[in-house]
Amino acid sequence: MGKAKTSKRGNATGPYERPSKSKNNAAVNNVFKFTKDLGQHILKNPGIAQAIVDKAYLKPTDVVLEVGPGTGNLTVQILNQARKVIACEMDPRMAAEVTKRVQGKPEQKRLEVILGDVIKTDLTDMNFDVCISNTPYQISSPLIFKLLRLPKPPRTCILMFQREFAMRLTARPGDPLYGRLAVNAQLYAKISHVLKVGRANFRPPPQVDSSVVRLEIKTSDRPNISFEEFDGMLRICFNRPRKILRSAFLGSKEVLKLIETNYRLWCAQNDIPIDESLVDDAGEDEDMEVDDNDNDPSNMDVDGDDNELPSFFGATKTTDEGTVAKTKSSGKKTRLAVLVKEKVRKVLEETELAESRSAKMDENSFLRLLAAFHAEGIHFS
Structure with missing residues (x-):
């Protein structure tokens, strides 16, 4: 009786796949096939991960909300310094991976994993002191304003964004990138740039560099406006x-x-x-x-956002003498x-x-x- 045909492991197409030896796929993670739609870029440099956690100035009694823990490289560093970590992850595979990182260890009891979209998750009754995030680029702005508008906001937020977004967020009056984003965010928080993170520190590497910013949310002098x-x-x-x-x-x-x-x-x-x-x-x-x-x-505008009407809709016309009236x-x-x-x-x-x-x-x-x-x-x- 002939043997049944079986597919080679190297041709697996599921969510888990073996790393390819080709140069084109050299940056692919050894465990996961990353989902680009979710902005999955795992921070692989432990030195950068430790620097991000250090900038949060965590206390042993702190509860930390981590958005997008991925495989847990930041999570394990946070657990070394905080009382508890609440990790909000949208990808079930990543949630399983970060849970496995602490399985059977004392840290397991201090990690709570929430499976879902943080933007759709109610954070109102979730008491946490600090938020740390390697933020997926597509939720950068919604995440910031969700945190800023909490009735009981965290003491500090250490968030990593696409570098240009971070520069727009920290821009001051007169800077080329100063705009609505900066004014709205700085109305509710003191925002400062912490460090630049090159694209080579991620797996797979994104197309652009990143930056880490610190948000110290105002509590006593928040403006009473809509x-x-x-x-x-x-x-x-x-x-x-x-x-x-x-x-x-x-x-x-x-x-x-x-x-x-x-x-x-x-x-x-x-x-x-x-x-x-x-x-x-x-x-x-x-x-x-x-x-x-x-x-x-x-x-002159630097963002190319020109909403004026074309010249043929304008309020001027040429007279017989060639002047504009x-x-x-x-x-x-x-x-x-x-x-x-x-x-x-x-x-x-x-x-x-x-x-x-x-x-x-x-x-x-x-x-x-x-x-x-x-x-x-x-x-x-």
């Missing part, structure tokens, strides 16, 4: 971060229409009558003009629209921020601007 409200205003401010605020708010019909809609809703909620009657459009609108300093190279609007405006625009103009002038550029403003300036808008009944969420 995050959605603050972020809604920042979206307008940073739509063109190097344009002055006068142009950002008054130079865009879409922005004014959005503010008018929100103001109408606020008036309805507070039983304030509004005047929807029509008024003749004044024609030329000085706020639609381009900034005098827009040709200054230092004020502004097109007058022939439409009608409501008195409510005029009122809202004057309220916006009043806020910008009274705060003395009309000529300021978002790329050079700190969070205190944005908070002052939001408070002035609220005083006029203007909201952004």
Whole structure:
């Protein structure tokens, strides 16, 4: 009787596979076939892992939340210094591997593994003092704001991100990468860069380098504002971060229409009558003009996010003499629209921020601007 055909172990296609000897697969892990969709890049350098744990300044009584423990290289280092580790892992294979690392050891009783997506996991009642994470790149921003907005946030977060994201997170006013992310995050935490981690320290190596940042979340002096409200205003401010605020708010019909809609809703909620009657459009609108300093190279956008309309939608036309003249609007405006625009103009002038550029403003300036808008009944969420 002939032997049944069996596949060679070298051709296994399951989640576990033998390492290939080919040069193209030299970086593949010896145990797992990594899932790129989950951003699985295991930190293999024990020196870097120890440095990350050391930067957390753990106490023997600390409970640590580790996001994405992978095979447990960071986990075992944390367990050496903390009372307990709560490891949140999405991949069942990785969860089994990190559990196996401490099986039969005293550390086994101090490790709790939660299988699931940390972004969808309720962390409210999960009391932990520190968060440490080799963060999958695709959840970088959601993880930060999930931690920052916890009612009882951790004392410290030591998080590893793609290097460019980390630079955007730690950027200060005037830096090329300063934007909404930095303002929103730094409003709730003191953020500092800890160390750079080269791509060669991971298996398999990612396409970019990484950086470790420390978040020391504010508890006593956290601003009592709506995050959605603050972020809604920042979206307008940073739509063109190097344009002055006068142009950002008054130079865009879409922005004014959005503010008018929100103001109408606020008036309805507070039983304030509004005047929807029509008024003749004044024609030329000085706020639609381009900034005098827009040709200054230092004020140019660096992110390529240009939301202005193409030239054939613009407000200028060429006359017979070859000069450029502004097109007058022939439409009608409501008195409510005029009122809202004057309220916006009043806020910008009274705060003395009309000529300021978002790329050079700190969070205190944005908070002052939001408070002035609220005083006029203007909201952004």
